[in-house]
Amino acid sequence: MTAKKILFVVLDGISDRPCPELGGLTPLAAAKKPVLDRLAREGICGIMDTIAAGVRPGSDTAHLALLGYDPYKYYTGRGPLECEGTGIHMEPGMIGFRCNYATIAKDGIITDRRAGRIHDTTDLSAAIQEGVDLSKFGVEFTFRSGAGHRASLALKGVGIGHCVSSNDPKKDGIVPLTVQPIKQTAGDEKTAAICNEFVRQSSRILFDHAINQKRVKSGLNPANIVLLRGAGEMGHFEPFTKKYGISGSVISAASLINGIGNAVGLSRVPVQGITGSQDSNIPGKIAAAIHELNTRDFVLVNIKGGDESGHDGLAEQKRNFITKTDMALAPLLDLPECIIIICADHSTPCTIRDHSADPVPVLIHGDGVRVDDVTRFDEYSCARGGLTRITGAALLATALDLINKAHKFGA
Ligand code: ZN
Ligand code: ZN
Numbered sequence: 111m112t113a114k115k116i117l118f119v120v121l122d123g124i125s126d127r128p129c130p131e132l133g134g135l136t137p138l139a140a141a142k143k144p145v146l147d148r149l150a151r152e153g154i155c156g157i158m159d160t161i162a163a164g165v166r167p168g169s170d171t172a173h174l175a176l177l178g179y180d181p182y183k184y185y186t187g188r189g190p191l192e193c194e195g196t197g198i199h200m201e202p203g204m205i206g207f208r209c210n211y212a213t214i215a216k217d218g219i220i221t222d223r224r225a226g227r228i229h230d231t232t233d234l235s236a237a238i239q240e241g242v243d244l245s246k247f248g249v250e251f252t253f254r255s256g257a258g259h260r261a262s263l264a265l266k267g268v269g270i271g272h273c274v275s276s277n278d279p280k281k282d283g284i285v286p287l288t289v290q291p292i293k294q295t296a297g298d299e300k301t302a303a304i305c306n307e308f309v310r311q312s313s314r315i316l317f318d319h320a321i322n323q324k325r326v327k328s329g330l331n332p333a334n335i336v337l338l339r340g341a342g343e344m345g346h347f348e349p350f351t352k353k354y355g356i357s358g359s360v361i362s363a364a365s366l367i368n369g370i371g372n373a374v375g376l377s378r379v380p381v382q383g384i385t386g387s388q389d390s391n392i393p394g395k396i397a398a399a400i401h402e403l404n405t406r407d408f409v410l411v412n413i414k415g416g417d418e419s420g421h422d423g424l425a426e427q428k429r430n431f432i433t434k435t436d437m438a439l440a441p442l443l444d445l446p447e448c449i450i451i452i453c454a455d456h457s458t459p460c461t462i463r464d465h466s467a468d469p470v471p472v473l474i475h476g477d478g479v480r481v482d483d484v485t486r487f488d489e490y491s492c493a494r495g496g497l498t499r500i501t502g503a504a505l506l507a508t509a510l511d512l513i514n515k516a517h518k519f520g521a
Pocket of ligand 1: 172
């Protein structure tokens with residue numbers, strides 16, 4: 111029997127290097143994870159260079175590669191994808207930024223780049239959308255709140271460039287920078303001027319806003335300046351459905367991953383209680399994914415907590431999160447007519463607290479796979495698997511072939 115659907119589970123940053131706290135094992139090798147091991151035993155395994163050998167992927171470029179969109183062609187910066195993730199529909203040519211609400215003191219010094227980790231900035235963002243006027247530049251803008259202190263800004267108009275710097279000083283205690291054109295083209299100069307004007311006008315609105323006056327009275331840091339970064343121009347993404355002939359959904363707590371999904375035309379599925387952290391509702395994500403498969407051919411699920419532990423250097427926490435995730439994956443063992451892919455998007459070794467280029471383990475489970483001898487899902491065992499060492503671009507292509515959706519090349 112040929113499977114008809116694909117469930118693609120990305121365990122973000124779960125791959126690692128030997129950790130001294132775990133007796134030299136990786137968190138995956140050290141964790142109790144009967145479900146992942148059984149899927150590995152019943153499936154075919156391998157290791158994967160998500161972009162290319164020796165390239166350290168970001169989560170954004172990694173997910174583009176995993177979905178079959180060459181990041182070297184499609185990626186111009188994180189901004190436009192973050193904009194999509196906050197619900198702004200980005201048309202090709204629009205310029206997007208990821209933003210932070212921050213605190214600036216009366217003397218012009220940034221005192222808190224996260225504005226006291228403010229949450230629910232919807233009213234502040236609405237006031238900015240209402241009050242800032244950029245009409246003299248002939249551009250329209252959309253400003254939306256994201257999770258916590260985050261937000262995004264999109265610009266639409268003619269003659270605007272995307273090669274501009276950030277006003278984020280990257281640390282507290284100094285004045286914000288002026289946004290500068292990077293390539294000195296007329297378009298970049300115009301965008302830089304727009305950004306500086308946006309920051310000036312929005313700060314004036316934020317300074318006087320009732321929410322901030324109340325925060326100051328309560329001893330909280332006000333959100334009175336917007337920091338802009340990650341400028342990029344929205345490209346043209348061939349829709350997923352057109353590219354592959356299948357429909358799809360995305361399930362993630364991370365606005366960046368949702369943004370990538372939206373950009374390629376996957377529908378976003380909201381799930382209660384998902385946080386992108388250790389306490390996330392992973393069973394809820396898996397239940398939602400299985401439900402989506404009733405009406406969709408493809409579902410991408412991103413589970414983020416392992417990456418967080420890697421960035422924090424917490425090997426034992428990462429190992430425990432793997433066990434927690436494994437328990438939530440149990441319903442996948444009885445999924446009919448479905449190809450299941452499980453992989454990391456990149457390694458996030460606890461020893462370096464950042465993404466590395468180490469290849470990641472991958473497994474494919476379902477009807478038609480040539481089952482190999484691998485019995486455990488970890489970096490070492492999967493390296494001996496039947497998929498051998500593949501690239502991220504080859505992974506979805508392999509799964510599409512298993513559901514009979516790959517195009518024949520030649521006669
Ligand atoms: Zn990632
Ligand atoms: Zn990361």
